[in-house]
Every structure is written in C-alpha cells, then in structure tokens.
Amino acid sequence: MLEIYKKLPRTNCGKCGVPTCMAFALKVQSAQLRIDACPYVTKENRELDTPKPAVTMEDNYDRVSSELEAEAKRTNFKEAAIATGGHFATGKDGEMIKLTMLNKPYEMRKEGLFENDAYCSDSWSKIIIYDYIRRKGNKPFTGNWVTLGYFPHTASHVKAFQRSAEEKVAAAFNNKMNGLKTRCKELGGRETQGKMKQTISANLTSYPGYPYICASGMRMKSLRPVASFF
Template sequence: MIEIYKKLPKTNCGKCGVPTCMAFALKVKNAQLKIRDCPYVARENAESVPRKPTITMDDNYERVSNELEVEAKRTDFKESARAIGGHFEAKNDQETIRLAMLNKSYEMRKEGLFEDNTYCHDSWSKIIMYDYIRRKGNKPLTGDWVTLGYFPNTASHVKAFQRSAEEKIAATFNKNMNGLKIRSKELGGAESQGKMKADYICRFDLLPRIPLYVCFWDADEEFPASCKLFLDSSAEAYIDIEYLAYLVERFVEVFVK
C-alpha cells in the first residue's frame, strides 16, 4: 500500500471518489479500485504498480462477508433482535433472527444468513445484514431527516450518489406521478408527510430501523421532475455508512425497474 501511495499526488483532493490518498491506495491494494482511477497519476506510474489478477473485487467482498459472519454468529441473538427490530425465535435449540431487507425476508442462524431457507451466497447481502446485526444499534429514530452527505466522510460520494440514485428516480418517473405511486405501493412503501414540502413523500424501511424517505417533485412547465432521498440521522448507529450508500443504490435499482 505504501508503494502505491508514493505514486499518488498526496493532495487528498477526493476526485477519485475516496476522501484521502491513503484510503485510495488501500482500495487499489485490495483490488477495489485501479490506480488509473486517480486522474493525476502518470501513465508510467500506473503501469509500474504490481498486478494481482487472481484477486477480484468479488474475492474481497467475500472475504469481508466471511469476517463479518464470524462476528455476527457470536452476537447475542435475543439482544440483537430487540435492538435492531428483528424477530427472535428459539426452537429445537436453534436461535433465529428474522428480519426484512428491501422487502425480502431473511433469517440469521448460527450457521449464517438464509433466504428462503437456503444459505445466502450474495456477498453484499451478507455484508449488510451481518454488519447490521453485529452493531446492535439500539438507538431511537431521531426524526431528523438528513441526506447522505450529513454523515462523516461522505462528501466525495455525494455527486455520484445524486446521479446513481436521485436523478435516476426523477428521470424514470418524470411526468408520471401515478406510476411512482403504484411502484411505491408494490415495494411496500407508505405515503408520508411532514419534514419536507414535496408533491409526494413515501417511506420505505430498508431495514427495520433504517427508514428511507423518497421526496418527489413532479415536472411542471419550467422544470423536469426532481427527487431527494433522506435518511434518519440515527442510521450511522446501525450500519456502516458505505454499506448504507450501497443499500440505497440497490433499492433504487429495484425501484426503477
């Protein structure tokens, strides 16, 4: 990692989407980014970085999910279920936490995470669920609606988040408010009011203690539709914010299908 860092500008400009050059170097080392993703790295420096073709991003996700699984299995299931809004059940000497993510039902057992009674092999689902379970957030919702940029170390991700999430919803349902309402209902959303003045507000529970508020302004004669996504400020107590950003983007992919 240090050798990679030496080839970087060391300005922490954030244009690569990572807050610091050191963090960027670590992601390159772990095959999560390529050194040429830094706009200021000279070509000869990029080509001189040792390549490890046998290591992929999927390999790293699987490694992280395996590490988190070990921690989640050690968690007091009853205590965790109470803290995160899951349903605890002990039957035939088997403890289980049942909870939903993106409107899908999952079971956390001592053997790992299961979906439809089958062990879950999706690394990102496991990462998010294991992190959520092991943290045992146990913090009441504050009622304060915040954007992703409210949380620490997210400033460099905000523009990319707007493109991949908010603008995508706005473009999909531009001049189609009825379609937005139908899709919201299909995904278990509940129409909401309050914190924002918008043409339509809908709440979705990404996880039992992590609500997402979709605020939508319909198109008019001057402007196209627009959308803002809000989270409760308590979210960082329940899940790593990087995982949360991915979860929101995953929700949007399902929402606009």
C-alpha cells in the same frame, strides 16, 4: 512500480526502448510493456509480468460484508432479535433471527444471511443487515431528517449511492409519478408529508425497529429521489 524498479539493472541503458529504468517500470506496472522487454531481467523476476486482477468496488463491498458477517455471527442472537425487533427462532439450522427489509424476508443464521433459504449474495443487503444486527439497533434517534452525507465517513459513498440508487430510480420513474407511487406501496410505503420540497414523499420501513426511509421526487421538472434517515 518501485518493486518492479528494484528488479531492474537500474543503469538506464535504454535497450528496452525507454530512456530510464524508472520510466520502464512505470510502463510495466501500467501494462504498456512486458518486463521481459528488458534484456537484463532475470528469469525469476519475469513472474512480475503476470498482471494482478484489479480491485473493484464490488470487491470492496464483499470485503466489508465478510468482515461484518464475522462480527454478526458472534452476536447473541436472542439479544439482537429483541433489540432489533426481529423474531428469534431455533430450528434444524440452529439459532436464527428472522426479519424483513423492504418487505423481503431474511434469516440471519450462524452460517450467514439467508434469503428464501439460500445464502444471500447481495453485498449491499448483507452490509446493512449485518451492521444492524451487530449494533443491535442501540444508537438513539435524533428525531431529525438528515441526508446520507450527514453520517460520519460517508462522503466517499454519496456518489456511489447516487449512481447505484438515485440515478436508477430516476431513470425508471421519471415522468411516471403513478408508477413511483405504486412501487412505494408494493414495498410497504405510505404517502406522507415531508419537511422537504417534493412532489411525492413516502415512508418506507426498512426493517423492524429501524426508522423510515423517505423517498421524494420531482424537483425542478426532473425526478431526483432523496433517501433520508432520522
């Protein structure tokens, strides 16, 4: 808004229909008015009226995955494969790390992450696997169950996780306990007794060398899945 304001005469003449130039700049910034509604704006400054695309959460995920991809590509693949429990291989595409996440096979190549021999387009999967590879799974486990919000810098992600994961699982399996059990088994999960109050508790292996994800449900007559890590 201030950049737009600097391009205006700043005389508060009111000929644009707005009392002040500052208020006019705000309306231009919020796309309520065009900048050429000011009779004194120069031709060169009318380009400010071209709206810039809004930054979405998916844009942010893409940015983070691109940054992590650059780091993961610089990793020693052989060392990372050993540290993470993946399989190191070489082929026509060069060095690669083969691993599975929730029973889905992936290949980390120098060109990035591939799924079924095609470049992976899912930002969430890329962020998780790139971060795992670049860290080489070297953070020691505490042995305690903790929720997502326990980890540093995750407060802003808890609601996104609930919206993108928990709520979708709840909508799909509410009052369908057998369906939830079946889906957990399809993902390689096994029923277990958790330390939290739940009707269903299943351990799901995310990828080699990584601890389990615990999914539990049916609290207070409504499905409320909880993903926890240790």
